[in-house]
Amino acid sequence: MxxxxxxxxxxxxxxxxxxxxxxxxxxxxxxxxxxxxxxxxxxxxxxxxxxxxxxxxxxxxxxPGLVDAHVHLRDPGQTHQETIETGTRAAIAGGVTSLLCMANTTPVLDNPSVLRQVIERARREGSCRTYPVAAVTERLEGRRLAPLELLAEAGAVAFSDDGKAVGDLVLMKEALQRAKALGKRIISHCEDSTQPARSRSAEWKMVERDLDLALQTGGLLHLAHLSLRESVRLVRQAKREGAPVSAEVCPHHLVLTQEDEGRYGTLAKMYPPLRSPEDREALREALSDGTVDVIASDHAPHAAQEKISSFLDAPNGIIGLETLFSLSFSALVESNVLSLPELLGKLSFHPARIFGLPAGRLEVxxxxxxxxxxxxxxxxxxxxxxxxxxxxxxxxxxxxxxxxxxxxxxxxxxxxxxxxx
Ligand SMILES: [Zn+2]
CATH class of the missing domain: 2.30.40.10 (Urease, subunit C, domain 1)
Incomplete structure (x- = not known):
C-alpha cells in the first residue's frame, strides 16, 4: 500500500x-x-x-520511540505467557518501537535456525522492531559456548544467558573475547550461584568479576538490571579505569523497595530482588551521573496461576513494557533526578547507541x-x-x-x- x-x-x-x-x-x-x-x-x-x-x-x-534493551517475549515455547504478537503490541502501547528479546525461550536461542525463525516471525507477526539476543552458552547450561559467530551472522545483536550468569570464568572470558571480535556485547545477569541465593554478595561479586574480565579482555560488557549501591560503585570505578562497560537498571528498582514484598507478595518477586531505600537512591544517583546508561523493563510475563504460589516457589519477574516510561518519569523527572531529554536518552538514544541499533535519534x-x-x-x-x-x-x-x-x-x-x- x-x-x-x-x-x-x-x-x-x-x-x-x-x-x-x-x-x-x-x-x-x-x-x-x-x-x-x-x-x-x-x-x-x-x-x-x-x-x-x-x-x-x-x-x-x-x-524517538523507546528502545527496550531487556524483554522476555517467551516465544517460542511459553506462549501461554506471551507471544511475539502480544509482546510487541504491549511494547507499542508503552511507546517502545524497538526491543531486544532474551534467549531463554524453548528452544533456547542458541542456534542460527531458531534465531532466524524468531527474526522472520517478528517481521510478520510483530508490531515493533525486534532484535534477538542469542545465548552465550548452549542451552544456557554454562558448559559450552554457543556458536557466537554463526549467531551474529544470523542476526543476534548481543549475547546473554539472562536468567542465569555464566558462572565459569574461563567461558565468560572467551565469550567476551569472541563477542568483541564480532563487535557485539555480552549482557550479564549478575548472580553468583556460590553465594547465598538472593543475597547482596550474589550480585556484586559477579559484577566485580565481570568488570575485571572486561578490563582484562577489552570485551564489551553490558550489566543487566543492577540493584545495589555496591554494584553501581563498582561500575563507576571501572568506567573511570576505561572498562568498555554499560549498565542498566529497571523501573521497579527505582520505585519499590523490599518492604513492598509484604504488600504485593509474589508480584514483587523478581531477580535481582527489591532492595533498600539507600540502594534505590544510589541507582537514581548513578543514572544522574552517567554511571548507569540504560533503563530497561526486564518485561517478564508469567501466567496468573504461576504467580499464585508461595513467595519461595513463585517465578521471578514482572511485566514492564507498558509502565516503563511512566514509572521512570515519575521516579526521575518528577523528582528532579533527570530532565525529560535525559530520561528519554536512557530509554532510547543510549540503548540504541550501545547495541548499534538504527533508533533513538531525532535526525533527518x-x-x-x-x-x-x-x-x-x-x-x-x-x-x-x-x-x-x-x-x-x-x-x-x-x-x-x-x-x-x-x-x-x-x-x-x-x-x-x-x-x-
Ligand atoms: Zn536477568
Whole structure:
C-alpha cells in the first residue's frame, strides 16, 4: 500500500542525543524523517497539500520511540505467557518501537535456525522492531559456548544467558573475547550461584568479576538490571579505569523497595530482588551521573496461576513494557533526578547507541519511529496489551500517556488503540 507523507505539527520535540527540547514540525515520508523544522519555518507546515496527512501535536511531546534493551517475549515455547504478537503490541502501547528479546525461550536461542525463525516471525507477526539476543552458552547450561559467530551472522545483536550468569570464568572470558571480535556485547545477569541465593554478595561479586574480565579482555560488557549501591560503585570505578562497560537498571528498582514484598507478595518477586531505600537512591544517583546508561523493563510475563504460589516457589519477574516510561518519569523527572531529554536518552538514544541499533535519534534521514506523549495527564494502570498481567502497578495512577506511535512512518497506535493497516 502506498504510504502518504505525514506532517506532525505543533509538538514540542525532544532530541535525546543532544539533550534538547524545542517546538518543531516534522515531515515524514518513505518511512523516514525527511525534515525537522523549528521556529520560523513552522508556517510552511500550515500549507499542507492533499499529498500529505496532518497530525496535530499541540500540547504533546514528540520523541524517538523507546528502545527496550531487556524483554522476555517467551516465544517460542511459553506462549501461554506471551507471544511475539502480544509482546510487541504491549511494547507499542508503552511507546517502545524497538526491543531486544532474551534467549531463554524453548528452544533456547542458541542456534542460527531458531534465531532466524524468531527474526522472520517478528517481521510478520510483530508490531515493533525486534532484535534477538542469542545465548552465550548452549542451552544456557554454562558448559559450552554457543556458536557466537554463526549467531551474529544470523542476526543476534548481543549475547546473554539472562536468567542465569555464566558462572565459569574461563567461558565468560572467551565469550567476551569472541563477542568483541564480532563487535557485539555480552549482557550479564549478575548472580553468583556460590553465594547465598538472593543475597547482596550474589550480585556484586559477579559484577566485580565481570568488570575485571572486561578490563582484562577489552570485551564489551553490558550489566543487566543492577540493584545495589555496591554494584553501581563498582561500575563507576571501572568506567573511570576505561572498562568498555554499560549498565542498566529497571523501573521497579527505582520505585519499590523490599518492604513492598509484604504488600504485593509474589508480584514483587523478581531477580535481582527489591532492595533498600539507600540502594534505590544510589541507582537514581548513578543514572544522574552517567554511571548507569540504560533503563530497561526486564518485561517478564508469567501466567496468573504461576504467580499464585508461595513467595519461595513463585517465578521471578514482572511485566514492564507498558509502565516503563511512566514509572521512570515519575521516579526521575518528577523528582528532579533527570530532565525529560535525559530520561528519554536512557530509554532510547543510549540503548540504541550501545547495541548499534538504527533508533533513538531525532535526525533527518533516520527511521520515523516516533512517539507523541501526553504528559499533562495521569493514567490509571488498569489493563494490559500483554498476555500476562503480573504487575504490582495495577491500580496505580502514573504520569504520562502514550498518545500516538509511528513505526517506519506509519501510525500504528493512537488514543489507546491499534490502527488497522
Ligand atoms: Zn536477568
Amino acid at each position: 502506498e504510504q502518504k507523507a505525514l506532517w506532525i505539527v505543533g509538538a514540542e520535540a525532544v532530541d535525546p542525543e543532544k539533550g534538547l527540547r524545542f517546538p518543531a514540525d516534522l515531515y515524514v515520508g518513505e518511512g523516514k524523517i525527511l525534515g525537522i523544522f523549528s521556529g520560523g519555518l513552522r508556517s510552511a507546515a500550515s500549507e499542507i497539500g492533499p499529498e500529505a496527512e496532518r497530525l496535530d501535536g499541540q500540547g504533546l511531546i514528540l520523541s 534521514g533516520g527511521p520515523a519511529d516516533l512517539v507523541l506523549w501526553n504528559l499533562r495527564v495521569r493514567r490509571k494502570v488498569e489493563k494490559f496489551f500483554s498476555k500476562s498481567s503480573n504487575s504490582p502497578f495495577l491500580g496505580w495512577e502514573l504520569p504520562g500517556a502514550v498518545d500516538t506511535v509511528g513505526v517506519g512512518g506509519r501510525i500504528v497506535f493512537r488514543g489507546g488503540r491499534f490502527l488497522g493497516h
